[in-house]
Amino acid sequence: MLVSFRWLQELCPVDAGVDEVAHRISLAGLEVEAMEEKGKNLTGVVIAEVRAKSPLPKKDKLTLVTVFDGENELEVVCGAANVPEPGGRVLFARSGAVLPNGMEIAPRKVAGAESNGMICSEAELEIGIDADGIFVVDPDTEALPGTSVADALDLYDVILDIGLTPNRPDCLGHVGIAREIGVLLGVGFTSRKAAGPRRSFAAAGSFQAGEPTTKLAPLWDNDSEAVDTPKLPAIFVEIADGDRCPRYGAALVSGVKIAPSPFWLRYRLHNLGLRALSNVVDATNLILLEWGHPIHAFDLERLAGPKVLVRRATQGEKMATLDEVERTFTEDDLLICDADGPVAVAGVMGGRDTEIRDETSDVLIECAYFDPRSIRRTSRRLGLHTDSSHRFERGVDPGAVPRVLASAASLIAELGGGAAATTAIDRISIPFEPNSIRFRPARAAQLLGTPVPQEESLRILESLGCQVVEQGDDAFIADAPSWRPDLGREVDLIEEVARVRGYEEIPTAVPRVHPSEAGTSGLLKFVDRLREAAVASGLYEAVNYGFLSIDDLRKARVSIDAVPLANPLSEERSVMRTSLLPGLTAAATRAQRRGATEVRLFELARTFHPTDDTLPREDTVLAITLAGQRAGWIGGEQSFDLYDGKGVIQAVLERVFGQKPKLTVGELPSFLHPKRGARVTLASRPVGFVGEMHPDVGDDLGLIGRVIYAELDVEGLYALSEELGPTQARDLPKYPAVARDIAMLVRDQFSAGEIADALREVSKGLAESVRLFDLYRGDQIPDGHRSLAFRVTYRDPDGTLTDKRVDKVHASLAKLASDRFEATIR
Amino acid sequence: MAEPDAVQTFENGLAEIRGAYAEALRAARSEPELRLINGRYVGPQGELTKLLKLMPKLPGEQRRELGQAANALKQEIQATFDEALQSIHRSAREAELTGPPLDVTLPGRWQMPGRLHPITRVRNEVIDIFVSLGFDIADGPEVELYENCFDKLGFPPDHPATDEQDTFFIGAAGSIDAQSVLLRTQTSTIQIREMMKREPPLAIVSPGAVYRRDDDATHSPMFFQLEGFLVDEDVTFAELKGVLTLFLRRLFDEHIAVRFRASYFPFVEPGGEVDMSCVFCRAWEGDRARTTQCRVCKGTGWMEILGCGMIHPVVFENVGYDAEKYTGFAFGMGLDRIAMLKYGIPNIKLLYENDVRFLSQF
Numbered sequence A: 001m002l003v004s005f006r007w008l009q010e011l012c013p014v015d016a017g018v019d020e021v022a023h024r025i026s027l028a029g030l031e032v033e034a035m036e037e038k039g040k041n042l043t044g045v046v047i048a049e050v051r052a053k054s055p056l057p058k059k060d061k062l063t064l065v066t067v068f069d070g071e072n073e074l075e076v077v078c079g080a081a082n083v084p085e086p087g088g089r090v091l092f093a094r095s096g097a098v099l100p101n102g103m104e105i106a107p108r109k110v111a112g113a114e115s116n117g118m119i120c121s122e123a124e125l126e127i128g129i130d131a132d133g134i135f136v137v138d139p140d141t142e143a144l145p146g147t148s149v150a151d152a153l154d155l156y157d158v159i160l161d162i163g164l165t166p167n168r169p170d171c172l173g174h175v176g177i178a179r180e181i182g183v184l185l186g187v188g189f190t191s192r193k194a195a196g197p198r199r200s201f202a203a204a205g206s207f208q209a210g211e212p213t214t215k216l217a218p219l220w221d222n223d224s225e226a227v228d229t230p231k232l233p234a235i236f237v238e239i240a241d242g243d244r245c246p247r248y249g250a251a252l253v254s255g256v257k258i259a260p261s262p263f264w265l266r267y268r269l270h271n272l273g274l275r276a277l278s279n280v281v282d283a284t285n286l287i288l289l290e291w292g293h294p295i296h297a298f299d300l301e302r303l304a305g306p307k308v309l310v311r312r313a314t315q316g317e318k319m320a321t322l323d324e325v326e327r328t329f330t331e332d333d334l335l336i337c338d339a340d341g342p343v344a345v346a347g348v349m350g351g352r353d354t355e356i357r358d359e360t361s362d363v364l365i366e367c368a369y370f371d372p373r374s375i376r377r378t379s380r381r382l383g384l385h386t387d388s389s390h391r392f393e394r395g396v397d398p399g400a401v402p403r404v405l406a407s408a409a410s411l412i413a414e415l416g417g418g419a420a421a422t423t424a425i426d427r428i429s430i431p432f433e434p435n436s437i438r439f440r441p442a443r444a445a446q447l448l449g450t451p452v453p454q455e456e457s458l459r460i461l462e463s464l465g466c467q468v469v470e471q472g473d474d475a476f477i478a479d480a481p482s483w484r485p486d487l488g489r490e491v492d493l494i495e496e497v498a499r500v501r502g503y504e505e506i507p508t509a510v511p512r513v514h515p516s517e518a519g520t521s522g523l524l525k526f527v528d529r530l531r532e533a534a535v536a537s538g539l540y541e542a543v544n545y546g547f548l549s550i551d552d553l554r555k556a557r558v559s560i561d562a563v564p565l566a567n568p569l570s571e572e573r574s575v576m577r578t579s580l581l582p583g584l585t586a587a588a589t590r591a592q593r594r595g596a597t598e599v600r601l602f603e604l605a606r607t608f609h610p611t612d613d614t615l616p617r618e619d620t621v622l623a624i625t626l627a628g629q630r631a632g633w634i635g636g637e638q639s640f641d642l643y644d645g646k647g648v649i650q651a652v653l654e655r656v657f658g659q660k661p662k663l664t665v666g667e668l669p670s671f672l673h674p675k676r677g678a679r680v681t682l683a684s685r686p687v688g689f690v691g692e693m694h695p696d697v698g699d700d701l702g703l704i705g706r707v708i709y710a711e712l713d714v715e716g717l718y719a720l721s722e723e724l725g726p727t728q729a730r731d732l733p734k735y736p737a738v739a740r741d742i743a744m745l746v747r748d749q750f751s752a753g754e755i756a757d758a759l760r761e762v763s764k765g766l767a768e769s770v771r772l773f774d775l776y777r778g779d780q781i782p783d784g785h786r787s788l789a790f791r792v793t794y795r796d797p798d799g800t801l802t803d804k805r806v807d808k809v810h811a812s813l814a815k816l817a818s819d820r821f822e823a824t825i826r
Numbered sequence B: 001m002a003e004p005d006a007v008q009t010f011e012n013g014l015a016e017i018r019g020a021y022a023e024a025l026r027a028a029r030s031e032p033e034l035r036l037i038n039g040r041y042v043g044p045q046g047e048l049t050k051l052l053k054l055m056p057k058l059p060g061e062q063r064r065e066l067g068q069a070a071n072a073l074k075q076e077i078q079a080t081f082d083e084a085l086q087s088i089h090r091s092a093r094e095a096e097l098t099g100p101p102l103d104v105t106l107p108g109r110w111q112m113p114g115r116l117h118p119i120t121r122v123r124n125e126v127i128d129i130f131v132s133l134g135f136d137i138a139d140g141p142e143v144e145l146y147e148n149c150f151d152k153l154g155f156p157p158d159h160p161a162t163d164e165q166d167t168f169f170i171g172a173a174g175s176i177d178a179q180s181v182l183l184r185t186q187t188s189t190i191q192i193r194e195m196m197k198r199e200p201p202l203a204i205v206s207p208g209a210v211y212r213r214d215d216d217a218t219h220s221p222m223f224f225q226l227e228g229f230l231v232d233e234d235v236t237f238a239e240l241k242g243v244l245t246l247f248l249r250r251l252f253d254e255h256i257a258v259r260f261r262a263s264y265f266p267f268v269e270p271g272g273e274v275d276m277s278c279v280f281c282r283a284w285e286g287d288r289a290r291t292t293q294c295r296v297c298k299g300t301g302w303m304e305i306l307g308c309g310m311i312h313p314v315v316f317e318n319v320g321y322d323a324e325k326y327t328g329f330a331f332g333m334g335l336d337r338i339a340m341l342k343y344g345i346p347n348i349k350l351l352y353e354n355d356v357r358f359l360s361q362f
């Protein structure tokens, strides 16, 4: 919300400078996010009087103007069509001036003529948006040529950009912020009366007899001249849905002339981010910015009277809003209607057909209190967020209706030269009931950790507008003001006291924390151990978004039974991932494209799977990918293959479990190469898989080279780790070991692992380990065969082995190899 | 059977060997060379070995004497060999010790470890601080019930407070009406889940991924938050200030100043935001000129870092706690933001691109 410091100073007697004010309100919850000083960057731009003007020969759009800038008469070429006659005053940028957009003014030749300076439009000086012609100074403005434009037009102001939290609708207008400043800086605040219209009329006859009204005249700060009541149809207001419209007020201004607003008003709106249109519309905006209470001006002549009806829409009912869009409503939308149908979407936007026109003469001003939730639903349904809906959905001040109407009627009458009715319709369907809140200073002290004297609390709350209705020794009851819908219970008042005193007044203390018996869940600690193990094993941690496209899943041949987003930002991120594969392999490919030769990534994150329950199942998965070349020591790079995948899985699991996983051939996910992958088991329990990506899938995903991918089921591993418990120490061997080698020629169908297992088994417990140390294919080895050499380490836990015994067992290993695996012992 | 010539040959042979071996062995410059020379005397085809093979041909009376002489010579050769070998080793070591150094700039040879993601690193650092203060860690689902993300946390229905957190809803595309399941927009959901599960006292921090429909230069649609809360009897705002001040000083610098501003989050009251001294211009050092130039704090010397407050009684009521008996505080922070501040990461998008050139920096 943009706020004018000048305006705040007009509303509240604050002496402090803008920096001090900004600091104080920021600490108290109105965070000033930016400040911009106005009227500062226009040095060298002055009032100048036109002394002569003549069209430039052959250049019919250009005028050669002689101006007097207070010091010299200068000739300047101007391209605008509205150069005033001699005697008129313009805004003149002297040579050397720098315009807000950075343009430096220097003498130059234009169409053969010397131009010494520039006559400016308001857009060029960024004091308005009109760029069609130059700014012509109003004859009423007293300013001699040579006066700086900032002085002459009184441009000085500081605009604060306040990041308002949604609980503070009272600060959506300058009055509310001025009240806050008054409280925070201790200078107080009293709501002022509206200036009042010069001319007013008695409304009697303008409203239908018996219509509830409120007197506006007492809220005006002048005695206006009474004029005859104009002949207008007698209007009345009916509220058909009181829950959604607890209060509806309407004031009348007659005989206005639509014209541009005076400069000060246009300038103020411009600085506060609104576009000046015409006096009546600008007035409604100024009232909005002053009171934070949206009002709407209807062209009375175009309202099909006499009744103004506030009702809910019928399903499918239509109306064109003033942004020229035809809107369709539901039964949940609240409309303002005349005899012919809807004329405004309550609290959101007016209708096209009743808006103020150039010919408008009589204005009906609406000021209402609508139910915030209703306005919000309508605004969201229509996708129409307006300055009005923004305030109504946060909750405007229902008590402010008469004052806002008085201000609005007075301002519109003044700007439009019309007369305001001295009374306004004020129909209340649900009277405002203040929240009565009990405040216990002891509770405040208990919550804040510092004593809060009752008198101080009382003073603060009263300064904020609370009314103390009952006072006891250890508690009092206060009614929250109508502009503070956020004050509903005791803690809200405690916060008010705390923030007005300043949070810096609260001391710091260190709490006594009762550590829990259970501590952090084992799973979370286990996840951290896995993550550390992955890093220790040479992997870099990747973090991908949880969502991706269904196409990503399809291409990766992972489950497409995914949890969909109802409102994704894009198709590319429209479902929750069912696998970490697409994200992780894509990251690897991107890294390769960027020149990485060796990519080792892991991700430990969730995948999401629909269930019959309301919430999907979330699995925690550790995924690993290796792509490119494993670096050797100075040269010797080799493409990653399955055995790198196996190695890294081993490294991770051994680090966490102290035991080796096993790889077995078995059914593999369809995204893996059917012959170059394996299932991973640990302590005979399946825990994941590892393998080379299927080349077809690799093509679909655009992978580069043979990419290795592995996944481990983290929850499964955790359950296993709980089951296995901590590693138990084993006795170290007491007797020496004897190593013997056995080499054999064997057909490819037998895996090294199963041969090793079988050898170990047949050794009757003597083979402590059977380790493959050589694998050879090539010359002298028949096709479909390979030569395997194992080193068998024999050890008897109970005594020293004799050569004889070892020879015997070793021979039985050789026999087994030739019998079961048809091996030729070499 | 004895051949007188054999005695002669044997004696000549011994004499020849005896006269030559020492010089030959000592002349060797390397171990292989030495072994080669040694082999010429005592190897399987060596001269001495060959002589010894003549032993059976020697006459009985001289066999013993000559045999002893040959064995003595063999031992002498062995001794000289040992001595020469030692000398070769010593000079090799000497040469290594005094020669040119290794090229230490060649790459190291080991399987290098990988790296944790900067968000994980920061998360661990943050968690370590809170764990040392007695907090436990908890987590919860990323796909959540609307109820846990908003209603139970005291967000009023149809209230603009939810606008601050533009939400992804779960459901068939476009089916915004069924807004009961969503991607959590804040880790505060874990507050609700833990409080519904356990009774006070509770001291918990909960890190995790959260999602909001913002995707621009400074926002990522998924990012990481850490929520913390403490519930017990007599927990005070003063303690909230104490814990967060301690935390920020441990995380960033023990000298930073910390200030609390009033702010609004539906689930806390009083609510606040926490600013700390700008860590880019090291504002606590008081170098005004440096701070004035600082683009990160825009010359203010402060940066916003946390949201916090006393847990709203409505939250306690929603989870079935006695809101009169218990009080508590809660706070939340963006781990992405802390990682960016701590490591000087200029752009949030870097955190989710998994560029190895980036990841390898941490």
Ligand SMILES: [Zn+2]
Binding pocket: B278, B279, B280, B281, B282, B283, B291, B294, B295, B296, B297, B298, B299, B300, B301, B302
């Ligand atoms: Zn700074």
